[in-house]
Amino acid sequence: MVGSSNSKIIYLDYHATTPTDPRVAKFVLHYMTEEFGNASSIDNEVGDRAEAAVKEATRHVADLVGATPRDILFTSGATESINLAIQGTIQYLERSSTKPRIAISTAEHKAVLDTCDALHKQGRIELIHIPVDTQARLDLDQLEKACASGIHLLCVMAANNEVGTIYPMEKIAAITQSHQVPFLCDASQSVGKVPIKFNEWGIAMLALSAHKFYGPQGVGALVVRRDHQLEPLLYGGGQQKGLRPGTLNLPGIVGLGEACRLRAEEMAVDEVEIGKKRDHLQARLQAQIPDLVINGDPQNHLAGNLHISIPGIPNSAIIARVRHSLAISTGSACSSGVETPSHVLRAMGLAEPVVEGALRIGLGKFSTDNDIHQAAEILTQAVQSVKQAMA
Numbered sequence: 001m002v003g004s005s006n007s008k009i010i011y012l013d014y015h016a017t018t019p020t021d022p023r024v025a026k027f028v029l030h031y032m033t034e035e036f037g038n039a040s041s042i043d044n045e046v047g048d049r050a051e052a053a054v055k056e057a058t059r060h061v062a063d064l065v066g067a068t069p070r071d072i073l074f075t076s077g078a079t080e081s082i083n084l085a086i087q088g089t090i091q092y093l094e095r096s097s098t099k100p101r102i103a104i105s106t107a108e109h110k111a112v113l114d115t116c117d118a119l120h121k122q123g124r125i126e127l128i129h130i131p132v133d134t135q136a137r138l139d140l141d142q143l144e145k146a147c148a149s150g151i152h153l154l155c156v157m158a159a160n161n162e163v164g165t166i167y168p169m170e171k172i173a174a175i176t177q178s179h180q181v182p183f184l185c186d187a188s189q190s191v192g193k194v195p196i197k198f199n200e201w202g203i204a205m206l207a208l209s210a211h212k213f214y215g216p217q218g219v220g221a222l223v224v225r226r227d228h229q230l231e232p233l234l235y236g237g238g239q240q241k242g243l244r245p246g247t248l249n250l251p252g253i254v255g256l257g258e259a260c261r262l263r264a265e266e267m268a269v270d271e272v273e274i275g276k277k278r279d280h281l282q283a284r285l286q287a288q289i290p291d292l293v294i295n296g297d298p299q300n301h302l303a304g305n306l307h308i309s310i311p312g313i314p315n316s317a318i319i320a321r322v323r324h325s326l327a328i329s330t331g332s333a334c335s336s337g338v339e340t341p342s343h344v345l346r347a348m349g350l351a352e353p354v355v356e357g358a359l360r361i362g363l364g365k366f367s368t369d370n371d372i373h374q375a376a377e378i379l380t381q382a383v384q385s386v387k388q389a390m391a
Helices: 022-033 045-065 078-093 110-121 140-148 169-178 250-288 315-322 343-347 352-356 369-390
Strands: 002-004 007-011 072-075 101-105 126-130 153-155 183-186 205-209 220-224 305-309 358-362
Touching: 007 369, 022 250, 045 072, 045 205, 045 220, 045 250, 072 078, 072 250, 078 110, 078 153, 078 183, 078 205, 078 220, 101 110, 101 140, 110 126, 110 183, 126 140, 140 153, 140 169, 169 183, 250 305, 250 369, 305 352, 315 358, 315 369, 343 352, 352 358
Parallel strands: 101 126, 101 153, 153 183, 183 205
Antiparallel strands: 002 007, 072 220, 205 220, 305 358
């Protein structure tokens, strides 16, 4: 739970952000207050120790996603990583006379969609959209046709940030390799939850954020295959091979590294337990709310994702009743404050009442059985309250 001592809120919005693991937070504090050196300062021992800490963190990140340390670029998070990956690739390709062609799924995160839309409106790229079905799944035959048509970059997320559908990264990577198409994978919702083998599968670029798997907010990484060419978006001190210059965020980087180390050790066991709690919550809600709809792929979803709809009941009415006791959301945190319905649910072609009644619930390793019990009661009471008010 989060909140003041007078008002405890059950936190089930783990897709938006996760609480920092106390073990990670302790690590971060140490590198903020004691080992606070600049990793680029080569003239003193404090800088040397900072550089060594960054190297160790780099190994942990690489190990978790199946990459090598030289593939890792540290950023402020997945949004920056995605922008560097897409814009940096396009800037490099613009050296030739051919207009770059990018293919993306219609269920991608706004960081991908908006970046590609901006480049398309500027007339710098041709943009191809690959549709998803009613469970947010991709048709791999359509994806292969897009690759065979001659594209310069494919962008497909590892798991959907709203409905939790997991995409077959290994199969997608194999298709892109057979057509020599670089594959950018937004893995921000998947790192630390499902196994990823960056080099073995042949992914070209992969984006991640620490705060999605119990690390600090404001730090992430772009994993880049060594033969993939990028142009930098920023210029400065030349750090990180000049591709992402600026003083390294030492506390954030070591926090990211420690979070990766812990997920490598604990992910398998944690995700099984999270999945059990998620299934229990779904069963309780279905028993108490007969018209409940479960969105996404029921066979292939993130363990902690429970995306529901209550047709005929606006999600805003539910949120208004539970916001002081239960932290859930109506969709992506990056789109908060935006009144338009979820682009993901729209892309899935769901009926209007299902879209309007959608709620995203996200469980994590700190979710307790008591949280699940109370959340089920709070949601059930909120639904009954709205129905009575609408009667």
